Amino acid sequence: MNGTRKRNAVLKGAALFFVLLGLSGLAFSYWVGGQLVAPRPATVGPPPADLHAEPVLIDGKPRPIHGWWITGDADKGSVLLLHGIRANRTAMIGRARMLAKHGYSVLLIDLQAHGESSGDAITLGLRESAGVQSAREWIGGRRPGGPIGAIGVSLGGASILLGPSPSGFDAVVLEAVYPDARQALRNRMAMRFGPGAPLLSKLLEVQVKPRLGISVDRLRPINHIGAIGAPVMIIAGGRDQHTTPTESAALFASARYPKEYWLLPQAAHQDFQNLDPAGYEARVLGFLQRHLTGRATSTGITAAHPPVAPAQAGS
Secondary structure, eight states: OHHHHHHHHHHHHHHHHHHHHHHHHHHHHHHHHHHHHOOEEOOOOSOOGGGOOEEEEEOOSSSOEEEEEEOOOTTSOEEEEEOOTTOOGGGGHHHHHHHHHTTOEEEEEOOTTEETBOOSOOOTTTTHHHHHHHHHHHHHHHSTTOOEEEEEETHHHHHHHTSSSSOSOSEEEEESOOSOHHHHHHHHHHHHHGGGHHHHHHHHHHHHHHHHSOOGGGOOGGGTGGGOOSOEEEEEETTOSSSOHHHHHHHHHHSOSSEEEEEETTOOSSOHHHHOHHHHHHHHHHHHIIIIISOOOOOOOOTTSOOSSGGGSOO
16 A cells, blocks of 8 residues: 555656756746847947948838938939848948949848837837838838848848849849748757757647737748849858758759859858958949949859759859
């Protein structure tokens, strides 16, 4: 009898332990999910004096969008700069300087729920796309009839692809943009939690709908890149674990011509311009000039053919 009681007590204790463990796991996953989508407000302040930029407030839908505008040469196009997740327009200052030096007009904005643009949550590009559309229309008002390009980093690029198609841009550069939100979650959880990543990723996936009112199936930029309606350049990092080279190559394969692909073999999920300023300027400016002004010289990019394997794309 005593042995039976002891066994029952052990079983009850084990059951209670696993129940508490499961509840702790659920609570932890809910906390992680909250951190992933929490707004990242910041006081940005005035633009650097050398940018010669003016602060602007764009009447976005459903919320206003804060940004800086640089007026360039009348015969050059305009470029919209879109930062990555949990950043703001200051992350794009280097690109703005590069473009302004070559005469482009430039608009840097804070995506919704970032910097000085309000928002309830980060939505991995879906709701942010409304601000991108408003910003593009604003540029059209400042430069009627002029060509408009965009450079989107990570979240910024997803915000272009998840918006209306065709996008209305004349050239688009996408840097380290995730093709599918499910895989993006798995990648990030694997980097942080190792063996526990598959279960945690699943728990995060099921939170998307109740938290954001969005099905995770809608967060697949790869489904939209074929309808973007503009020449596209995809830039990837060979050591990027957030958006792997294989995923970037798949995104490239889904795009229509004309398209270009540039792999930086040593790059992780980082600022590609800071890593290789000269290469970035030559390739990105060359792409924009080809499609916004038509005055580019060859940069040696074999853009007409998708990479056989990401490692062969070169730097």
